[in-house]
Amino acid sequence: MVLALLGIMAGVVAPATGRFFDRLSFRRQTAALVASSRFARLMAVGKGKPVEMRFDRQTRLLSFSGAVEEKREIDLPEEAVFEIQPETLVFYPDGLATPGRMVLRSGKRSQEFFIDPLTGIPVRQ
Amino acid sequence: MTGATGMALAAPATPRLCGTLRCQAGITLFELLIAVVLLGMVSTMIYSVLNVGINFSVKGGEHLNRLARERNLLGLLQRQVNEASYDLRSGKVDISGEEGLLRIVTRQPLLHRTAGVVLAVYRVNPDEQALYYLEKKDYFNVEYGEKFLPDFSEMRKMYAGDRPVALAYDSGKGSVTVGLGEEEFVFFPKCLPPGVTPSFSVAEDE
Numbered sequence: 001m002v003l004a005l006l007g008i009m010a011g012v013v014a015p016a017t018g019r020f021f022d023r024l025s026f027r028r029q030t031a032a033l034v035a036s037s038r039f040a041r042l043m044a045v046g047k048g049k050p051v052e053m054r055f056d057r058q059t060r061l062l063s064f065s066g067a068v069e070e071k072r073e074i075d076l077p078e079e080a081v082f083e084i085q086p087e088t089l090v091f092y093p094d095g096l097a098t099p100g101r102m103v104l105r106s107g108k109r110s111q112e113f114f115i116d117p118l119t120g121i122p123v124r125q
Numbered sequence: 126m127t128g129a130t131g132m133a134l135a136a137p138a139t140p141r142l143c144g145t146l147r148c149q150a151g152i153t154l155f156e157l158l159i160a161v162v163l164l165g166m167v168s169t170m171i172y173s174v175l176n177v178g179i180n181f182s183v184k185g186g187e188h189l190n191r192l193a194r195e196r197n198l199l200g201l202l203q204r205q206v207n208e209a210s211y212d213l214r215s216g217k218v219d220i221s222g223e224e225g226l227l228r229i230v231t232r233q234p235l236l237h238r239t240a241g242v243v244l245a246v247y248r249v250n251p252d253e254q255a256l257y258y259l260e261k262k263d264y265f266n267v268e269y270g271e272k273f274l275p276d277f278s279e280m281r282k283m284y285a286g287d288r289p290v291a292l293a294y295d296s297g298k299g300s301v302t303v304g305l306g307e308e309e310f311v312f313f314p315k316c317l318p319p320g321v322t323p324s325f326s327v328a329e330d331e
Binding site for chain 2: 005006050090095096117119
């Protein structure tokens with residue numbers, strides 16, 4: 001009886017737990033991308049020079065050039081697709097930025113961020 | 126270790142420590158479920174309290190973002206109006222516009238930073254209460270005259286805040302008025318017509 005009850009409970013809880021961890025993982029990926037764009041903006045403002053941010057789909061590296069020269073690996077699953085439009089986002093020292101979009105798709109999940117040209121901050125759509 | 130201490134450690138549990146059979150039998154699944162439910166209720170109460178703080182933090186962040194957006198919009202407009210170019214042929218500042226529309230030939234581009242002089246066009250979409258922006262590098266193109274009215278589809282949304290935005294250009298005074306909600310900000314171009322030199326008068330001490 002007890003085992004049957006535990007089995008039923010596990011059957012109910014397991015799929016929800018799986019979905020929860022999927023969502024958590026997707027959130028972590030989007031948070032890393034948002035943090036990267038904020039880093040670019042902060043470097044541009046802090047160092048007084050523009051920072052260009054690009055994403056290389058082949059190597060899956062986010063590259064920063066200008067006030068800071070750096071390449072960052074973004075931990076994305078194989079099936080995930082990340083796009084930046086336009087291909088190069090520029091963050092300026094006055095806090096402004098190229099208006100653009102960042103889109104992350106992973107399985108059925110999708111999240112889009114609009115780069116506010118007036119603040120350079122990614123805004124969830 | 127003394128013999129007495131060793132005996133004490135080896136002694137079995139006395140009824141005083143665990144006096145009932147129920148204690149020795151452990152806990153039932155029903156008791157475990159009750160404990161889980163109680164834990165869930167307590168966790169929900171704690172989360173609801175924390176959630177209030179999280180919501181306040183989010184609202185504060187949004188408010189700061191809105192202020193930054195407004196400040197940067199006004200700063201950009203001020204720079205672009207201040208640095209508007211002077212058209213020698215027409216003998217006036219290269220700013221034109223009407224209610225909700227502003228065209229500025231300026232040395233302060235937003236999108237094409239290395240272009241030098243550009244045409245910046247702002248247009249208010251009254252349905253969305255949003256401000257759209259367009260920048261053209263070929264500002265000298267005759268198509269971009271005083272009747273140039275770009276479609277919203279070819280412009281970029283620049284600002285959409287809680288407060289409605291309004292634009293007006295007074296050709297008589299040469300001033301650009303930006304309205305944000307009930308507040309109004311007036312900017313003047315700093316370019317001067319040819320032949321006019323700025324005079325800096327210094328009051329002499331008597």
